[in-house]
Amino acid sequence: MTLLEIFPSLRSGGMPPRLDSAIWPRDTHYDDAGRITIGGVALADIADQYGTPTYVLAEREVRERCRAYRAAFPEAEIYYAGKALMIKAVADWVTEEGLSVDVCSAGELAVALAAGVEPARIILHGNGKSFDELEVAVQVGVGRIVIDSLAEITLLSALVADSQQVMLRLSPGIDVHGHPAVVTGVTDQKFGFPLGSDAAAEAVARILRQPKLRLVGFHCHLGSQICDPDYYGEAIRRMVAEMAGVRDDHDHLLTHLDIGGGHGVPYRCGDAEMNLTDLAAIVEDALDAACARRGFPRPVIAIEPGRAIVARAGVTLYRVRSVKHIDGGHTYVTVDGGMSDNPRVALYGARYSVVVANRHPTGPHMTATVAGRFCEAGDILATDVQLPADLRPGEVLAMPCTGAYHHSLASSYNSVGRPPIVAVRKGVSRELVRRETMSDLLSRDIGR
Template sequence: MTLLDIFPSLRSGMPSRLDSAVWPRDTHYDGDGRITLGGVALADIADQYGTATYVLDEEEVRSRCRTYHKAFPEAEIIYAGKALMIRAVAEWVTQEGLSVDVCSAGELTIALAAGVDPARIVLHGNGKSFDELQAAVRSGVGRVVVDSLTEITLLSALATTPQRVLLRLSPGIDVHGHPAVRTGVLDQKFGFPIGSAMAAEAIDRIMRQPNLTLIGFHCHLGSQIYDPDHYGEAVRRMVGEMARVREDHGVIVTELDLGGGHAVAYRSGDAEMNLPELADVIEDALDAACARHHFPRPSIALEPGRAIVARAGVTLYRVLSIKHIEGGRTYVTVDGGMSDNPRVALYGARYEVVVANRHPCGPHMTATVAGRYCEAGDILATDVRLPADLRPGEVLAVPCTGAYHHSLASSYNSVGRPPIIAVRRGRTRELVRRETTADLLARDIGL
């Protein structure tokens, strides 16, 4: 018998859904007050698969793909695989009509293993090795985004048939925010500064190579951008550069890839990108820029990654201990931390945390959720509201953890990385198994 059986009136005060700006749309409280995702109680997943565990809502991923197609019906939507590159996700997004962007030979291998058509794969990266470029050419990737003069030389030597390339340009647009995620400024490691002598040399070199075909330009402004006007300015500058290529070389390049970086909400009230508004801004900027330069309208590509998978993910932890420091904070320590979510330490990211195994109806406390790792900076969330009667063994859930969590995870302190469990229509499926100590020892061949 549950508390709700004894006091049925409590049900009326319980929300049936959690904030859909942060949680997957199909997130509810069940009749026992437990959080359910995709028709499965999160507490049951914790019991079956252990913790820490990543949970991924397949329908949410697919729905986000459809949302992009609806907002940008004429654009190519390319999933930025670095957000979460596993075979199941690569399969889901391509089934929904998306192309896939990879940043390494490893990501390329995963995409190919998932059955992604090589022609729909785009290879990125500012430091591509000879072996990675060779693997891309041999597998027949549709486009390579050129990021250095060295890559032009290597690609021209490797390609046996004309390889389609995009040239990455830095448009000189500062979106502000954390320095680690500002990639549109001129002075940074990616691409070529727009209008620079180096960019002109790169264009000239590509044009002289019979095995390379320059089809357009690529840019990426940064991450967690919620102001669509930045993309409008990028369109205007990039179309101007496309027009310059026509003037200098008599060639019309036809593709403009505007990258991704569209903001998602990690906590209730956070700003996020409004896709219909972004579509309008890009459309207006294209009309104006193409009219100004008398340039034919290029095809547009967008590269959402975080915006596709972030909200589909929820991470589960089990409470290990609660410490009330006199004159200080209350620390709730869980069985995960910075090895499964380094974004807090890297970027100062902030998250919501809730109890998943029950719906608390009593007093709350302000707490800091700390990880289990031997680092003072191993903090998952600060100043979150948790029930005052929280006990060890209860399950905590952190929403919006589908992007850059598994991708950035490590085996720090020799703790294996968590599994990824998919939920859909009341069923669970293990997509990635938990990393074990045996896995770690298999790589340690020193004895």
């Protein structure tokens, strides 16, 4: 029996407009029954087949966003930032579209290699890389390793048998005025070396003294959810000046400059986002001006989009478990997921929109708070969202723009298994990552 049979009122008499492609996959539509479809598959059908919560991932959206970056930056090296969502299918899709892959742990490296990514197309990041992680990266032949501390120089010099390309991460001292947890370009933070500091100069000198380490360039990352491209222009000007200093002081030419990622995406209608055309123009202008001023050969630019590739390709499905109206207070719609599958609300105060997926409501709406099922007062998924006043338990809710940092940050809090990832394309759904089961959780518990 389907939800339409249980709730006849779910049927819609007309075709509503398409959902906003700024936050939904571009092939999101409504079918004749008023149900939301992505990639030609009804989300309500996915909920019935795979259960809820479930992450839905639109393959076409991922591929098209890769192509948009390739078109905007035809001469740049584009690395997909795997920490946003590192699974084998996504690694496969992005490399097929011409991108390379950025990893920041041995686990992410293992996923990329399992997906068949060529080691030479992988760059390894991280501010606390272990000896074992560096050893594996050297052994498999990753293309570049970004050095984040003096200790890593010592470790790599002992591990590399032949030659290894490295970059040095610098903090250019640029504050993008975002959430403190995602601002990484300021001087006083855990990543890299402050640009122009004695520590940075010492790191350069140490690397250049190691014949097996080939310092090919500098790396920086300004933060996340940046929508103003001017920050990247300023970063380029400062970094090129530092590269020219290395040439002048050490007679060593750095040929690559990685300006990181962090390009902003909208999570709700009306939110700002990074304009790739504007970003590309500012990068070009800043490179031309900085290189001309310093008499420095134009370096190869690398960028690292992650969230901007996968965020809008993802939609999370939940089932309503209860609707609770508090006299003089809020209306709480409790669903079967929450902070274990989407911790970003609790971590960063992220805000999302939520809609009913199994029907297009035509009646009155209510202002509601969507609450998670976990035993924490802070387990709230969305506040002040408009949902049908006649919403009932069993209906399916969809939360868009959940492709990035949801599966990656998911936990098994309250011993609840993590959701599956289901891909949709051309009317077909397929499971990419299965749901975590009770057996999975118990398999790690050795007992007394």
